[in-house]
Amino acid sequence: MFPTPIEKTRATTRTLYNVALPVALILWLLPLIAVAVTSVRSGGDITAGNYWGWPTSFNLLENYTAIFENTPFGNYLWNSFRVTIPTVIGAVALSCMTGFALGVYKFRSNLLIFFMFVAGNFVPFQILMVPVRDLTLDMGVYNTATGLVLFHVAFQTGFCTLFMRNFIRALPFELIEAARVEGVSEIRIFWYVVIPLMKPAIAALSVLIFTFIWNDYFWATVLTQGAESQPITAGLYSLNGQWVAAWHLVSAGSIVAALPPVLMFFLMQRHFIAGLTLGAVK
Amino acid sequence: MQSYWKANQQRLAPWLFLAPGIAMFALYVIFPIFQSMSISLYEWDGLGEKSYVGMGNYVELMDDEAFYTSLKNNVIWLVLYMLAIPAGLFVALFLNQTVRGIRIYKSLFFFPFVISQVVVGLVFSWFYDPSFGLLNVALGAIGLDPIAVLADERYVTYGIIAAGLWPQTAYCMILYLTGLNAVDPEQIEAARLDNAKGVKMLWYVILPQLRPATFIAVVVTVIGALRSFDLVSIMTDGGPWGSSRVLAFYMYEQAFSEYGFRMGYGAAIAVVLFLIMMVYITGFLWKMYQDEKGR
Numbered sequence: 001m002f003p004t005p006i007e008k009t010r011a012t013t014r015t016l017y018n019v020a021l022p023v024a025l026i027l028w029l030l031p032l033i034a035v036a037v038t039s040v041r042s043g044g045d046i047t048a049g050n051y052w053g054w055p056t057s058f059n060l061l062e063n064y065t066a067i068f069e070n071t072p073f074g075n076y077l078w079n080s081f082r083v084t085i086p087t088v089i090g091a092v093a094l095s096c097m098t099g100f101a102l103g104v105y106k107f108r109s110n111l112l113i114f115f116m117f118v119a120g121n122f123v124p125f126q127i128l129m130v131p132v133r134d135l136t137l138d139m140g141v142y143n144t145a146t147g148l149v150l151f152h153v154a155f156q157t158g159f160c161t162l163f164m165r166n167f168i169r170a171l172p173f174e175l176i177e178a179a180r181v182e183g184v185s186e187i188r189i190f191w192y193v194v195i196p197l198m199k200p201a202i203a204a205l206s207v208l209i210f211t212f213i214w215n216d217y218f219w220a221t222v223l224t225q226g227a228e229s230q231p232i233t234a235g236l237y238s239l240n241g242q243w244v245a246a247w248h249l250v251s252a253g254s255i256v257a258a259l260p261p262v263l264m265f266f267l268m269q270r271h272f273i274a275g276l277t278l279g280a281v282k
Numbered sequence: 283m284q285s286y287w288k289a290n291q292q293r294l295a296p297w298l299f300l301a302p303g304i305a306m307f308a309l310y311v312i313f314p315i316f317q318s319m320s321i322s323l324y325e326w327d328g329l330g331e332k333s334y335v336g337m338g339n340y341v342e343l344m345d346d347e348a349f350y351t352s353l354k355n356n357v358i359w360l361v362l363y364m365l366a367i368p369a370g371l372f373v374a375l376f377l378n379q380t381v382r383g384i385r386i387y388k389s390l391f392f393f394p395f396v397i398s399q400v401v402v403g404l405v406f407s408w409f410y411d412p413s414f415g416l417l418n419v420a421l422g423a424i425g426l427d428p429i430a431v432l433a434d435e436r437y438v439t440y441g442i443i444a445a446g447l448w449p450q451t452a453y454c455m456i457l458y459l460t461g462l463n464a465v466d467p468e469q470i471e472a473a474r475l476d477n478a479k480g481v482k483m484l485w486y487v488i489l490p491q492l493r494p495a496t497f498i499a500v501v502v503t504v505i506g507a508l509r510s511f512d513l514v515s516i517m518t519d520g521g522p523w524g525s526s527r528v529l530a531f532y533m534y535e536q537a538f539s540e541y542g543f544r545m546g547y548g549a550a551i552a553v554v555l556f557l558i559m560m561v562y563i564t565g566f567l568w569k570m571y572q573d574e575k576g577r
Contacts, residue, residue: 154310
């Protein structure tokens with residue numbers, strides 16, 4: 001193991017490390033800790049400039065209910081779910097199929113199609129912006145969750161295909177061969193042989209896509225406007241304009257907006273990391 | 283029909299499985315790339331008639347001060363964003379231990395990547411706040427005058443990049459942590475017997491084995507730098523006086539904002555950005571192609 005395991009080092013180094021670890025963590029997360037503390041401050045603290053001292057009062061409930069009152073915060077949050085969940089289902093379903101096709105079958109344009117998905121996944125969003133906005137308008141789904149879902153599903157299919165295809169490649173091919181010898185149809189092989197083996201990949205991708213889509217801001221501003229359809233990222237930005245210098249509300253809003261992906265991450269940690277490092281570690 | 287399927291299913295099945303994915307991807311990703319290229323040859327407000335101007339938009343770009351500012355900022359982003367890679371490696375080496383509770387530490391260090399860039403942007407604009415922000419409280423404590431980072435043309439881009447480096451470092455850290463897990467312990471032992479340690483060990487033994495992790499880290503960091511839009515939009519809206527614009531942001535601003543809808547001009551900027559990105563995409567595909575052939 002590198003660096004040298006700390007338990008094999010001198011006692012001073014060990015003590016030093018044990019002190020350095022929490023200190024580094026606090027420094028690293030200082031901005032977030034500050035936000036969390038601010039989110040329970042009173043408005044009075046903020047106007048008095050008491051940003052960093054001890055809060056004069058703890059307004060946890062007040063602040064967190066205040067963001068839902070008088071603002072469409074709940075709406076924004078709900079919209080985020082309405083966009084994120086169908087996107088996850090759609091993108092994972094499509095890429096199970098594309099990944100299967102590209103991972104199992106040998107045909108001439110296989111690599112070409114695979115590279116098309118991979119390359120498309122890396123293009124800058126801006127080159128898609130104008131045509132995708134037009135397309136969304138033409139289909140009559142501009143400013144709806146459906147419009148966002150359709151685009152996200154299509155775009156994420158690129159990344160998901162890359163992931164699924166590499167995962168399927170690593171599966172034991174003999175299983176598929178054996179099923180073929182038995183005369184099982186290709187569709188049944190997909191459903192009864194391959195899908196059950198893909199469960200870890202499906203879990204990993206779901207968490208990852210959930211986080212990506214939940215945190216999307218660019219497409220939310222391009223394809224939607226107004227509280228009835230915008231997700232929380234765009235909503236938080238417009239509320240930030242409304243809550244000028246009301247940092248306790250902005251902070252509480254930020255915390256709530258960050259919560260779902262953070263919970264996802266902690267619940268599904270192992271899968272999440274597996275998803276991020278695709279192919280990086282063989 | 284039935285028998286035709288039976289006889290040819292191994293040839294037909296892949297296309298059946300690919301059809302929905304390819305259709306969606308073509309409609310929303312592949313065609314739009316070409317449509318944008320074509321729109322960039324027109325003057326268009328997004329609603330009325332398009333009028334063909336040939337290379338007109340690109341000629342205009344060559345004389346556009348704001349375009350050069352954005353391009354320059356994109357270069358600064360590209361260069362400084364790379365700091366996330368050594369920084370991530372450093373954090374990963376720091377955390378690659380087996381003391382109690384280390385898994386919690388690793389997860390918490392990864393936190394910044396999980397939260398939205400909108401939140402990161404808000405947190406940092408507040409951190410830079412000239413009157414009460416933590417940065418200026420700290421500067422005041424050591425007797426320096428406050429700096430309004432986000433309102434100062436000289437510092438604004440660096441301020442935003444610093445905010446971007448925070449989640450990006452976390453990302454690179456995770457890539458390296460998983461990479462370090464896969465490093466061959468026997469090689470390390472062998473190197474230790476040869477008296478290799480510290481930086482030398484890292485450079486000659488560890489880093490070569492971390493090549494795949496470094497590769498992915500470079501790819502995601504370059505793409506992150508070129509895609510930088512969220513933070514600029516949230517923290518400064520391109521200001522002050524457009525000095526923190528990047529190509530992605532400038533394109534958006536031109537295509538639809540209070541300055542009017544100039545879809546053609548915006549598309550031309552997007553094409554430039556796309557061409558820059560294409561250099562890296564081609565490199566990535568080339569590497570993948572070599573790997574595939576090697577199998």
